[in-house]
Amino acid sequence: MARGEPKSLESLLPRVLARLAGESGRGHALAPVWAAVVGAHIARHSSPRALEGGTLLIAVTSAEWARTLEVEATSLCAQLNERLGSGTVKALSFRWDNR
Numbered sequence: 001m002a003r004g005e006p007k008s009l010e011s012l013l014p015r016v017l018a019r020l021a022g023e024s025g026r027g028h029a030l031a032p033v034w035a036a037v038v039g040a041h042i043a044r045h046s047s048p049r050a051l052e053g054g055t056l057l058i059a060v061t062s063a064e065w066a067r068t069l070e071v072e073a074t075s076l077c078a079q080l081n082e083r084l085g086s087g088t089v090k091a092l093s094f095r096w097d098n099r
Contacts (some may be wrong), residue, residue: 005080020042030056030084034077046094054090059097066094 028048035043045065050057069076070098073092080089 009073021048030080033083034058036063037076037083049095051089054087055093056091057093060094061096063096066096069094 021065030048030051031043033047034046038046045061046058046069048056049059058069060069069092073094076092077089081087
């Protein structure tokens with residue numbers, strides 16, 4: 001059985017994190033991947049909370065951030081799947097808890 005080229009930890013880590021998040025339902029493990037996709041500024045206002053059935057729940061700091069990110073949801077899913085593996089994130093759901 002032939003082995004492929006060795007892969008870097010940087011290329012493997014997002015997929016391992018996605019698997020952990022999917023198995024546990026906890027999206028916190030995807031925080032580094034989320035930050036790499038959206039950038040530091042947006043990551044300060046949003047963070048992954050759960051990955052359930054392909055839907056990644058993102059907590060946001062305001063309703064405005066939820067609306068802003070919803071517009072970019074398709075693009076964000078594509079960028080996340082480039083890092084996590086095709087079909088890992090099928091949808092994004094943005095939640096703001098105003099309590």
